[in-house]
Amino acid sequence: MNKLTSFVVDDIPEALELLCNDIEEYHPEIEIIGKASSVVEASKLLQTKKPDILFLDIMLGDGTGFDILEIISNLTAKVIFVTASEEYAIKAFKFAAVDYILKPYSIEDLSTAIHRVKEQIHPKTEQLSVLKQLVNKPTEQPSRLSLHTSEKIIVxxxxxxxxxxxxxxxxxxxxxxxxxxxxxxxxxxxxxxxxxxxxxxxxxxxxxxxxxxxxxxxxxxxxxxxxxxxxxxxxxxxxxxxxxxxxx
Missing domain, CATH: 2.40.50.1020 (LytTr DNA-binding domain)
Known part of the structure; x- marks a missing residue:
């Protein structure tokens, strides 16, 4: 069976290396084909690299993970958000029905997210807009909810x-x-x-x-x-x- 490929984005060098090491040690079926620490660097590399899974930090030094998703409009990777954000962000992930890992994470957290994403339909634009709205404006009441059926995602x-x-x-x-x-x-x-x-x-x-x-x-x-x-x-x-x- 062919290996899955991944790309990791985090602006904290120690966090970037830790996640890469954990993926390599505990999930040898996933090959890391690139990593980046900024919106600019990630956007440039992802123009040519086509990973199956994108591990994406939300808050980056020169912008946010959402900026990368908007720049790479033809991205086909399944996204797992990796964040140190607080409770409001967890609510946002649930309403948007996207996979996330909350720092500090355990190996079980990482494995669970990877297992889910292997079976996941690629997040829709509307689904990611729900997440973006709630993360950017955490005090606002959400107006939409993402629902996973066996066949598709409905917002x-x-x-x-x-x-x-x-x-x-x-x-x-x-x-x-x-x-x-x-x-x-x-x-x-x-x-x-x-x-x-x-x-x-x-x-x-x-x-x-x-x-x-x-x-x-x-x-x-x-x-x-x-x-x-x-x-x-x-x-x-x-x-x-x-x-x-x-x-x-």
């Missing part, structure tokens, strides 16, 4: 998501245009990142966009009626939380 407006339903380790998104999107992540994963943007976990199996709630019926154990006439059960332990949220 959807968050305001168009009516609800999400758990299906074992999968989640089904019900959209305003009546489409359904099945993704291979748990409902808890989406509940954690969407709670900041108007969503309520009303039941073990249901996450609801508050904008689509029409009424809360207290009888029959308690359930929500949504604007599309769907009835969603509310768990007993969630009732007081839901009532409080709806009053606000």
């Amino acid at each position: 959807v407006p968050i305001k168009d998501i009516i609800r999400c339903k758990a299906d074992n380790n999968y989640t089904t998104f019900y959209m305003q245009d009546q489409s359904k999107i099945l993704v291979s992540k748990t409902l808890k994963y989406y509940a954690d990142i969407l709670k900041e943007v108007n969503f309520l976990r009303v039941h073990q199996s249901h996450l609801v966009n508050k904008s689509f709630i029409k009424e809360f019926i207290k009888s029959d154990g308690g359930y929500l009626v949504l604007k599309d006439t769907t009835n969603i059960p509310v768990s007993a332990r969630k009732k007081s939380e839901i009532i409080s949220a709806l009053k606000k």
Whole structure:
């Protein structure tokens, strides 16, 4: 089997060497064909080198990793972002559904990211724009979410998501245009990142966009009626939380 090729970008020499050494030692199936410490250097080298995987630091001395992606418009590499950014950046990576390694990383973190990226569809322009927006403006509420299906990546407006339903380790998104999107992540994963943007976990199996709630019926154990006439059960332990949220 042919080796995968990679290119590594980091503006801190020690961090650049450490990552290269870890890739060579723990992932001999990946050949490093280039490395760079700046936007200018990386952009120049990537005009001719065509790696399968690009390990890309976000904050560089002469710009950002996004600048490289914009300069190399025909880049075909799968991108793994490597960053020391804080919690706001982690939220950005999750909304954009791109792979990342957070410094200081463990060998397990590196291996997990590489394993995921081997099976990944190349990030779309819209997907990377979600990440760029959230990293550059961390205090803004995100307006879009990237969803991985078995066949493609779909970037959807968050305001168009009516609800999400758990299906074992999968989640089904019900959209305003009546489409359904099945993704291979748990409902808890989406509940954690969407709670900041108007969503309520009303039941073990249901996450609801508050904008689509029409009424809360207290009888029959308690359930929500949504604007599309769907009835969603509310768990007993969630009732007081839901009532409080709806009053606000």
